[in-house]
Amino acid sequence: xxxxxxxxxxxxxxxxxxxxxxxxxxxxxxxxxxxxxxxxxxxxxxxxxxxxxxxxxxxxxxxxxxxxxxxxxxxxxxxxxxxxxxxxxxxxxxxxxxxxxxxxxxxxxxxxxxxxxxxxxxxxxxxxxxxx
Amino acid sequence: xxxxxxxxxxxxxxxxxxxxxxxxxxxxxxxxxxxxxxxxxxxxxxxxxxxxxxxxxxxxxxxxxxxxxxxxxxxxxxxxxxxxxxxxxxxxxxxxxxxxxxxxxxxxxxxxxxxxxxxxxxxxxxxxxxxxxxxxxxxxxxxxxxxxxxxxxxxxxxxxxxxxxxxxxxxxxxxxxxxxxxxxxxxxxxxxxxxxxxxxxxxxxxxxxxxxxxxxxxxxxxxxxxxxxxxxxxxxxxxxxxxxxxxxxxxxxxxxxxxxxxxxxxxxxxxxxxxxxxxxxxxxxxxxxxxxxxxxxxxxxxxxxxxxxxxxxxxxxxxxxxxxxxxxxxxxxxxxxxxxxxxxxx
Numbered sequence: 001x002x003x004x005x006x007x008x009x010x011x012x013x014x015x016x017x018x019x020x021x022x023x024x025x026x027x028x029x030x031x032x033x034x035x036x037x038x039x040x041x042x043x044x045x046x047x048x049x050x051x052x053x054x055x056x057x058x059x060x061x062x063x064x065x066x067x068x069x070x071x072x073x074x075x076x077x078x079x080x081x082x083x084x085x086x087x088x089x090x091x092x093x094x095x096x097x098x099x100x101x102x103x104x105x106x107x108x109x110x111x112x113x114x115x116x117x118x119x120x121x122x123x124x125x126x127x128x129x130x131x132x
Numbered sequence: 133x134x135x136x137x138x139x140x141x142x143x144x145x146x147x148x149x150x151x152x153x154x155x156x157x158x159x160x161x162x163x164x165x166x167x168x169x170x171x172x173x174x175x176x177x178x179x180x181x182x183x184x185x186x187x188x189x190x191x192x193x194x195x196x197x198x199x200x201x202x203x204x205x206x207x208x209x210x211x212x213x214x215x216x217x218x219x220x221x222x223x224x225x226x227x228x229x230x231x232x233x234x235x236x237x238x239x240x241x242x243x244x245x246x247x248x249x250x251x252x253x254x255x256x257x258x259x260x261x262x263x264x265x266x267x268x269x270x271x272x273x274x275x276x277x278x279x280x281x282x283x284x285x286x287x288x289x290x291x292x293x294x295x296x297x298x299x300x301x302x303x304x305x306x307x308x309x310x311x312x313x314x315x316x317x318x319x320x321x322x323x324x325x326x327x328x329x330x331x332x333x334x335x336x337x338x339x340x341x342x343x344x345x346x347x348x349x350x351x352x353x354x355x356x357x358x359x360x361x362x363x364x365x366x367x368x369x370x371x372x373x374x375x376x377x378x379x380x381x382x383x384x385x386x387x388x389x390x391x392x393x394x395x396x397x398x399x400x401x402x403x404x405x406x407x408x409x410x411x412x413x414x415x416x417x418x419x420x421x422x423x424x425x426x427x428x429x430x431x432x433x434x435x436x437x438x439x440x441x442x443x444x445x446x447x448x449x450x451x452x453x454x455x456x457x458x459x460x461x462x463x464x465x466x467x468x469x470x471x472x473x474x475x476x477x478x
Contacts, residue, residue, distance in 0.1 A: 016190075016229040072470065072478060073181055094182065095148045097461075111190040111229060113182040113216075123216055125187065125225060 008124045013048075015126030018109060020087065022049040031087045052084035053109035054132075060093065060101055069115050077101050081129050096131035106132050134307075137260045138300030138437060143195025143448050144292040144409035145188055146396050149178040150460045151468045153285050159465045160280045167285055172370025176397025177456075178463060179274040179289035181471045185212040186222045188291035188402075189272035190229045195448050196268065196293035197230055205232040205295075206264025207255055210240045211247025211271045211401040213319070213326075226270065236264075244317060245366055246427030247271065248292070248401045253433060255296035256304050267296040273400035278325035279474055286369050288397025292405035301446040302412060302421070305436040308349035310341050317428030328428075333368070337430050342366065342376045345432035346424050350380075353436055357381035360436070361419040364390035364407035366426035368398045376424075389414055390423075395456045410452035415439040 011032075013019040020031030024045040028037065031051050037044030060079035063070075070076070077093035079101070093101050094112060107129040116123040152175045154164030168174055179188065189210050197205070210223040223238035241247040241254075248271020255267025275287035316337035319326040329337075342365060350356055357363070363382040365373035370393050377387045390407030393399075399406060404425040411421055421437040469475055 012228060016225075017231060094180065111187050111194070113184060113187060123184075123186075125190075125229070128182070 005122055008122060011126075015114070015124070016111070018051040018053055018127055019048055020051045021046050029085050029087050031083070031089050051087060055081045055083035055107055055129075057093070057101065057103055057105045057107060058082040058088055059103060062098070079107075079129070081107055092128045094128045094130055100131035108132050134256060134260050134304045136298050136300070136303065137256055138296065138303040138440075139294050139412070140266070140297040140300050141196045141198070141200055141295035141446060142293065142409050142412055143192045143198070144290065144402075144406045144452050144455065145191040145195070146177045146290045146406070146455050147179045147183055147188070148459060148461055149180060149463050149468075149471065150175045150396075151178050151463055151465065155465055156285055171286055172374075173286050173394050173397060175395065175462075176286065176288035177290055177399070178468050178471055181473075183274065183289070184216045185214045185272040185274050185291070186216050186225050188274070188289065189222055189226050189270045189293065192272065192291040192293035193226050193230050193268060193270055196295045197232075199446065200266065200295060200297075202231040203235070204265040205268050206236050207258050207267040208232060208236055208238040209251030209254055209267070209269050210238075211242070211249075211251050211269070212240065212273050213242055213244055213247065213400055214274045214276055215240060215242075218321075222272075232268070243431060244427035244429050245368070245398070245400045245403055246425040246431060246433055248405045249423070249425035249433040249435065252294055252296065252435065253307055253309070256307070259296050259298060265297060269294050269296060271401035271403075271405040273402055274472075275398060275400045276319070276325050281325070282330075283326065283328060286393070286398045288393070288399045290396055290399035290402045290406055292402050292409045294405065294408075300440060301442040302415070302437045302439050305420070305438055306349065306353050307433065307435045308345055308352050309431060309433045310345040310348055311431035312341070314341070314428075314430035316430055333428065334372070337428060338366070338368065338372055338426055339376060339379070341430050341432040342424050342426050343379060345434040346376075346380050346422070349422075349434035349436055355436070357386075357422070359420060360422040361386065362389055362411045362415060362421045363387050364404055364411055364421065364423045366404045366424065366432070367391060367393035367407065368403070368426075370394040382422075392452060392456065406452060409448065412439075412443065413447055413451035413453070415443060417441050417443055
């Protein structure tokens with residue numbers, strides 16, 4: 001097994017539903033979720049928070065030389081998406097014409113297969129984004 | 133028995149890629165126009181490399197529950213015959229992905245193309261009994277067809293989800309099912325593609341079960357085709373549902389809105405449910421809907437509904453006919469073979 005099963009399982013909330021966190025002391029949102037607020041340190045109070053599922057492309061790249069496990073999907077877009085609350089995350093962009101994948105393009109979350117170990121292994125599902 | 137129980141939310145999804153039947157016919161040396169006309173199917177929806185019946189189920193479920201508190205879902209049934217795992221429920225993945233877990237019961241159902249409507253019946257009974265607040269029934273498939281087999285020309289991909297609860301936007305009038313052991317279509321354990329019994333899937337299988345379930349519900353409710361404004365039938369191709377409807381006395385116009393297979397292929401467990409979703413996109417309060425699913429093996433579930441006041445406000449954001457007509461991209465057979473992993477090394 002290439003991917004550690006507990007890791008896939010631990011990340012399912014953030015990958016399935018974009019559950020991040022927020023510091024209730026300073027109001028800053030984080031994704032992926034953090035254990036400690038880097039701004040407030042000991043005074044911080046971290047709580048889970050649903051991130052917005054829409055945002056815009058902050059930056060992107062078209063991957064031609066894909067890493068192992070993604071070879072057959074190449075070429076595909078990888079982007080940093082800025083969510084409506086300002087939080088940025090790295091994601092694949094799918095179901096979108098190349099002409100639509102531009103900086104500032106509006107995108108929304110979709111649920112897709114991220115990777116699988118092999119035909120007998122576990123499947124990791126989670127978020128990707130598509131242009132709207 | 134089912135007073136005030138029915139559909140309170142719904143959603144349908146169809147993958148973006150399409151392949152024309154003429155393109156499949158080109159590869160196998162058949163007359164595309166003839167095959168397409170024979171089946172009354174122009175093109176079929178193709179799930180992408182990173183889509184499966186689970187991802188489609190989640191997308192449909194998210195639309196269905198968008199105006200409701202998913203935590204109130206007490207039962208979730210995912211119907212499919214193209215499960216990503218042979219053992220490991222899709223239902224638990226969907227429950228987590230829409231925020232319904234952990235306080236619910238969930239299971240995957242399989243009955244060829246009718247597992248989704250079985251889920252609807254189960255949810256309706258559970259809601260009616262007071263066992264759960266909400267139930268979510270999903271039909272989802274990335275339908276399999278062996279290369280060059282007749283099924284390959286019609287097997288599409290898609291999903292639909294129906295949230296069942298009280299104070300519905302579409303109330304269940306009644307339901308009736310008809311089931312016999314009829315082996316017209318099957319897939320054995322470890323087999324990649326289903327087998328079918330050719331024309332045997334017509335008269336003794338599809339028509340016998342669809343007509344028997346429909347007539348059973350007519351009798352049970354004291355109604356005839358004239359009492360309904362829309363009819364939706366399982367649609368393995370674009371012709372069977374029209375013929376079944378005609379035999380039951382439904383005019384073509386009543387079937388048209390729920391006949392989706394000509395544009396996306398047979399989405400198996402999702403087929404009659406996407407058809408129903410399409411009807412919910414246009415139905416007006418007071419209008420009645422007649423639905424009959426069919427699953428090989430074999431059985432049919434007939435369900436009669438009446439649209440209620442809140443239907444306009446509860447329509448899905450994108451109607452099925454918009455969904456299938458917009459933002460689609462055509463692929464050739466080679467790209468289709470890659471995405472559906474019909475190449476051995478994938």
